[in-house]
Amino acid sequence: MSQHYLNPLFAPKSVAVFGASDRVDSVGQIVFQNMLESGYEGGLHPINAKNPEVQGRKAYATLSQIGEPVELVVIATPPRTVPDIIEDCGKHGVKAAVIITAGFGETGPEGQALERTVLENAHRYGIRLIGPNCLGVMRPGIGLNATFNKGGAKPGNLAFVSQSGALCTAILDWAQSNDVGFSSVVSMGSSADVDFGEILDYLVFDQQTQSILLYIEGIRNARSFMSAIRAAARVKPVILVKVGRHAAGSRAAMSHTASLVGSDDAFDAAVRRAGVVRVQTITQLFSAAKALSCGFHPSGNRLAIVTNGGGPGVMATDRAADLGLVIATLSDATIQQLNEVLPPNWPHGNPVDIIGDAQADRYHHAVKACLEDPNVDGVLTILTPQAMTKPLEAAQAVIELVGQYKKPLLTCWMGEGQVSKSRAAFIHAKQPTFRAPEPAVEVFSYLSAYYQNQKLLMQMPGPLSHHLEPDVEGARMIIEGALQDRRKVLNEMESKALLAAFHIPVAQTMVAHSPNEALLIAQQLGLPVAMKVNSRNITHKSDAGGVKLNLGNAQAVRAAYQEICENIKHNRPEAHMDGISIEPMIVKANGRELMVGVTNDGVFGPIITFGAGGTLVEVMGDRAVALPPLNSFLVKDLIQDTHVAKMLGAFRHMPPANMEALESVLLRVSEMVCELPMLMEMDINPLIVDEHGVLAADARVMVELRQPSADRYAHMAIYPYPTHLISNWQLADGTDITIRPIRPEDAEVEQKFVHDLSEESRYFRFMNSVQELTPTMLVRFTQIDYSREMALIAVTEEHGKEIELGVTRFTTNPDGESCEFALVVADRMCGKGLGQKLMTVLMDAARSKGLKIMEGEVLKNNSNMLKLMTRLGFTCETSAEDDSIKQVRKIL
Numbered sequence: 084m085s086q087h088y089l090n091p092l093f094a095p096k097s098v099a100v101f102g103a104s105d106r107v108d109s110v111g112q113i114v115f116q117n118m119l120e121s122g123y124e125g126g127l128h129p130i131n132a133k134n135p136e137v138q139g140r141k142a143y144a145t146l147s148q149i150g151e152p153v154e155l156v157v158i159a160t161p162p163r164t165v166p167d168i169i170e171d172c173g174k175h176g177v178k179a180a181v182i183i184t185a186g187f188g189e190t191g192p193e194g195q196a197l198e199r200t201v202l203e204n205a206h207r208y209g210i211r212l213i214g215p216n217c218l219g220v221m222r223p224g225i226g227l228n229a230t231f232n233k234g235g236a237k238p239g240n241l242a243f244v245s246q247s248g249a250l251c252t253a254i255l256d257w258a259q260s261n262d263v264g265f266s267s268v269v270s271m272g273s274s275a276d277v278d279f280g281e282i283l284d285y286l287v288f289d290q291q292t293q294s295i296l297l298y299i300e301g302i303r304n305a306r307s308f309m310s311a312i313r314a315a316a317r318v319k320p321v322i323l324v325k326v327g328r329h330a331a332g333s334r335a336a337m338s339h340t341a342s343l344v345g346s347d348d349a350f351d352a353a354v355r356r357a358g359v360v361r362v363q364t365i366t367q368l369f370s371a372a373k374a375l376s377c378g379f380h381p382s383g384n385r386l387a388i389v390t391n392g393g394g395p396g397v398m399a400t401d402r403a404a405d406l407g408l409v410i411a412t413l414s415d416a417t418i419q420q421l422n423e424v425l426p427p428n429w430p431h432g433n434p435v436d437i438i439g440d441a442q443a444d445r446y447h448h449a450v451k452a453c454l455e456d457p458n459v460d461g462v463l464t465i466l467t468p469q470a471m472t473k474p475l476e477a478a479q480a481v482i483e484l485v486g487q488y489k490k491p492l493l494t495c496w497m498g499e500g501q502v503s504k505s506r507a508a509f510i511h512a513k514q515p516t517f518r519a520p521e522p523a524v525e526v527f528s529y530l531s532a533y534y535q536n537q538k539l540l541m542q543m544p545g546p547l548s549h550h551l552e553p554d555v556e557g558a559r560m561i562i563e564g565a566l567q568d569r570r571k572v573l574n575e576m577e578s579k580a581l582l583a584a585f586h587i588p589v590a591q592t593m594v595a596h597s598p599n600e601a602l603l604i605a606q607q608l609g610l611p612v613a614m615k616v617n618s619r620n621i622t623h624k625s626d627a628g629g630v631k632l633n634l635g636n637a638q639a640v641r642a643a644y645q646e647i648c649e650n651i652k653h654n655r656p657e658a659h660m661d662g663i664s665i666e667p668m669i670v671k672a673n674g675r676e677l678m679v680g681v682t683n684d685g686v687f688g689p690i691i692t693f694g695a696g697g698t699l700v701e702v703m704g705d706r707a708v709a710l711p712p713l714n715s716f717l718v719k720d721l722i723q724d725t726h727v728a729k730m731l732g733a734f735r736h737m738p739p740a741n742m743e744a745l746e747s748v749l750l751r752v753s754e755m756v757c758e759l760p761m762l763m764e765m766d767i768n769p770l771i772v773d774e775h776g777v778l779a780a781d782a783r784v785m786v787e788l789r790q791p792s793a794d795r796y797a798h799m800a801i802y803p804y805p806t807h808l809i810s811n812w813q814l815a816d817g818t819d820i821t822i823r824p825i826r827p828e829d830a831e832v833e834q835k836f837v838h839d840l841s842e843e844s845r846y847f848r849f850m851n852s853v854q855e856l857t858p859t860m861l862v863r864f865t866q867i868d869y870s871r872e873m874a875l876i877a878v879t880e881e882h883g884k885e886i887e888l889g890v891t892r893f894t895t896n897p898d899g900e901s902c903e904f905a906l907v908v909a910d911r912m913c914g915k916g917l918g919q920k921l922m923t924v925l926m927d928a929a930r931s932k933g934l935k936i937m938e939g940e941v942l943k944n945n946s947n948m949l950k951l952m953t954r955l956g957f958t959c960e961t962s963a964e965d966d967s968i969k970q971v972r973k974i975l
Contacts, residue, residue: 093222096125098229110183124225131144155179158181169210182216183231184216215272220269220270224238237264240291243265246300279302281307283308287319293319294321313868355536377513382490385458388410388434395520411459421452424444463495544711547758572783575617578765590778608667615630618658675730676697680768707725711801748767873932877908893905937975
C-alpha cells in the first residue's frame with residue numbers, strides 16, 4: 084500500500100519551526116524546546132529572521148536557506164504573517180503545516196478573511212493544515228512534539244484527538260501521573276482544513292494505534308466524519324466525549340470552535356450507528372479505553388455483582404438500573420454451585436453477597452461461577468475492608484481468573500490504605516479497577532453499549548426495503564407541484580398522497596369548502612366523521628380549535644364546519660384556510676396512538692423519530708431517533724428505545740399490536756427519506772396501530788428545493804447499500820453471474836476467494852506474498868463506505884452456495900476527483916471476459932459519483948492486466964519510483 088497522504092504530518096522526515104525563539108515562555112520557545120527534548124531524529128530547523136541561532140541550533144531567515152527538503156512546518160508567528168509563510172512553503176515543496184497561531188475565523192470578519200487567504204494558498208500548493216488556533220501534534224513514538232504543551236507524553240497505543248487545546252494540556256498532565264501513553268495526540272483547533280474524518284482515516288491504518296479517543300465540540304462535514312468513524316470503529320475501539328449536550332453548552336462550543344454543532348439526539352444516533360462508545364466525562368473516556376484494551380468481548384447488558392457487603396451491592400444495583408442495565412438472573416446451576424461454597428445465609432440471588440467474613444477462596448469460587456453462567460454478560464466484584472478481610476489475597480484470587488474468560492470482569496476494592504496494594508496488583512495485571520461501585524457499573528454500561536453499537540455498525544440497509552416498489556416519481560411530482568406554487572408546506576391531502584405513494588396506509592380524506600359540501604362528503608364517507616382545518620399555516624390543529632371528532636349526524640357536521648371556521652378566525656386570524664378536511668372517524672378499540680417523524684439536522688441531515696403520539700406528544704417527550712437508511716434490525720432497535728414500546732405488547736385487555744405493520748411503516752419512511760431529498764420535515768401523528776394493522780390518521784409535510792447532485796444520496800450522512808448497482812450477466816458458456824456491491828456478510832466468500840487464488844495471482848493483486856487476508860484486511864475489504872469507495876464482486880451459485888469469481892474496487896482520493904482501483908479474478912475465469920466486464924461496471928459507478936480520473940499500479944510482468952488496461956483505454960507509464968511498476972490512468 085502506498086503511503087498515506089497525511090504521512091508528512093504524522094511521520095515527517097524533517098521539520099521547520101517558524102517563530103522558534105529564545106524568549107522564555109513564548110510559544111515559539113516552548114515548541115522548539117519540546118522538539119529538542121522529545122528526541123526527534125529527523126531534520127529540525129528553527130526559522131527566525133532576527134537571530135542566527137535559536138536554543139543552540141543554527142537558525143534560518145527563510146526556508147530557502149535550509150538547503151534541504153522540509154516536510155512539515157510548525158507556525159507560531161503573528162496571524163498576518165501566516166498567508167505569506169504558507170505561500171513560501173508551497174514554493175519549497177512543504178506538504179503539511181501545523182498552525183498554532185490564533186486570530187483567524189474565531190475572531191470575526193477580518194480573521195475569517197485572513198483564514199480564507201491561508202486556505203487558498205495551501206490548496207494551491209497541496210499543503211494540508213492542522214489548526215489554526217491549536218495546541219499542535221504529538222507522535223511520542225518518533226519523538227515528534229510539535230506542541231506548546233509544557234512537557235511531552237509517554238509512547239503508548241492510545242490516539243487522542245481533541246478540538247480543545249486546553250483540554251489536551253490537562254489530559255497530558257493527568258496521563259503522566261497515571262502511566263497512560265499515546266501513539267498520537269492531535270489538537271484540531273479550528274479544523275479549517277484537515278478535519279476529524281481525515282485524522283481518523285489515518286489512525287485506522289496506523290499500526291501504533293490500538294484505540295482512538297475523541298473530544299468533540301462540533302462536526303463540520305457529517306459525511307466525512309461518519310465515513311471515517313465507521314471505518315475506524317470496524318477495526319479499533321473508538322470512544323468519544325462530545326460536549327454541548329444542552330443548549331447552553333452548544334452555544335459555548337460554537338463560539339469556541341466556530342463549528343456547527345448538531346443536535347445532541349442526532350449526534351447520539353449517529354455515533355451509535357457508527358459502532359462507537361460515547362461517554363460523558365474524561366475519566367470515563369480513559370476508563371472505557373482501558374477496559375476495552377483488556378481484550379474483553381462484551382455480549383450483552385446482564386451484570387452479576389459479587390460483594391462482601393450489602394450496601395455497595397445495592398449502590399451498584401441502583402446505578403445499573405439508572406443506566407438501563409439488567410441485573411442478571413442466575414441460572415439454577417449457578418445457584419447450586421454457590422450453595423456449595425457460600426454460607427447458608429447468603430441471599431441466593433444477584434447481587435451475590437458472599438458475607439462480610441469472605442476470604443479469597445469465596446471470591447474465587449463466586450466470581451468463577453458467575454463468569455461461567457450463560458445468563459451473565461459481565462461481573463463486577465466488590466470488596467470492603469472488614470475486620471477479617473484480606474484484600475490482597477482476595478485480589479490475587481480474582482486475578483487468577485483474568486484471561487480465562489472473555490466476559491468483562493471489573494473490580495472495586497473500596498477504601499484506601501488497606502486496599503492500596505490490591506489496587507496496584509490489579510493495575511499490574513492490567514485489570515480494570517475502581518474506587519467506587521458506580522464508576523465500575525458505568526464502564527460496564529459502555530462495554531455493553533460497544534457490543535450493541537457494533538451490531539448496529541454491521542447493518543448495511545439499501546434505500547428500498549420492500550419488494551413492492553414505491554411510486555417515487557409520483558411522490559416527486561407532488562412535491563414539485565407544491566414548490567411551483569411557492570409553497571413549502573403540503574396540505575393534508577398532498578401529505579397523505581405522498582404517504583400513499585410509498586404504500587403507507589392512510590385514512591381516506593376529502594376537503595369541503597362549504598357546510599353543505601361537508602355534509603355531502605360526510606354522508607359519502609359514512610358517519611361518524613372527523614373534521615380538521617386544512618391549512619398549511621397551522622401545525623397544532625387542536626390548539627387552534629380546528630378539530631372536531633365523532634360527528635354522527637348532519638346537524639353536527641354543519642355546526643362543526645361553522646365552529647371550526649370561527650375558531651380559526653379568532654385564534655389564528657393570519658392563517659390561510661383551504662377548506663376543512665373530512666375523514667371517517669377512526670375507532671380502534673385497541674389502537675395505540677404513535678408518532679413517526681422526519682426532521683433535518685443541521686449537521687447530520689435527515690433523521691427519523693419514533694415515539695408516543697397524539698395531542699400530548701410534546702409533553703410526553705417519548706421519542707427515539709435514528710439515522711436512515713433503516714432495515715428490520717435497526718427499526719426494532721428504534722422501537723425498543725422508547726417507553727411506548729411496552730404498550731405495544733399485550734397490555735391489560737388489549738392484544739399485542741401488529742408489529743410487522745408498524746415496522747413496515749418505519750421502513751417505508753426510511754425509503755421516503757432516501758429517495759426524496761426535498762423532504763425536510765414530516766409528522767405522521769397520530770399513527771394508529773392495533774392488532775390488525777396501522778393507519779396514518781393525520782400527516783404534515785414540509786419540503787424545500789435542493790439543487791440536483793450527481794450523488795443521489797448526498798443529503799444523507801450514511802450512504803445506503805447501492806442496490807441500483809446490482810446487475811446480472813452471463814458468460815458465453817451460459818454461467819449466470821450476479822455483479823453486486825460487497826456486503827459485510829461476504830467476509831467468508833471473500834476469504835475463500837483470496838485463499839484459492841494462485842500464488843502468482845495473489846502477488847499480482849497485493850504486490851507482496853499474501854497467503855490469506857488478515858482479520859483487519861477482511862474487515863476493510865468487506866465493510867466499506869459506499870460514499871467514498873466501491874467494491875463490486877462477481878458471484879455465481881454452485882451446489883447451493885454463493886461462490887466469488889472476481890472483485891474490483893475503487894477508493895476516492897483526497898482530491899475528490901480521482902480514484903485508485905484494483906481488480907482480480909479467479910484463475911479459472913481468466914480469458915472469459917469477466918475482468919473487462921467488472922472494470923466496465925466499476926468505471927460506470929465512478930462516473931456516477933462525479934469522479935473524473937481512475938488510476939492504479941500494475942506490475943510490469945502482469946501482461947494480461949496491462950493488455951486489458953490498453954483495451955479499456957488506460958495509458959500505461961513506468962513508475963518514476965519503481966521501474967517494476969506501471970502506472971495506469973484513464974480519464975473517465
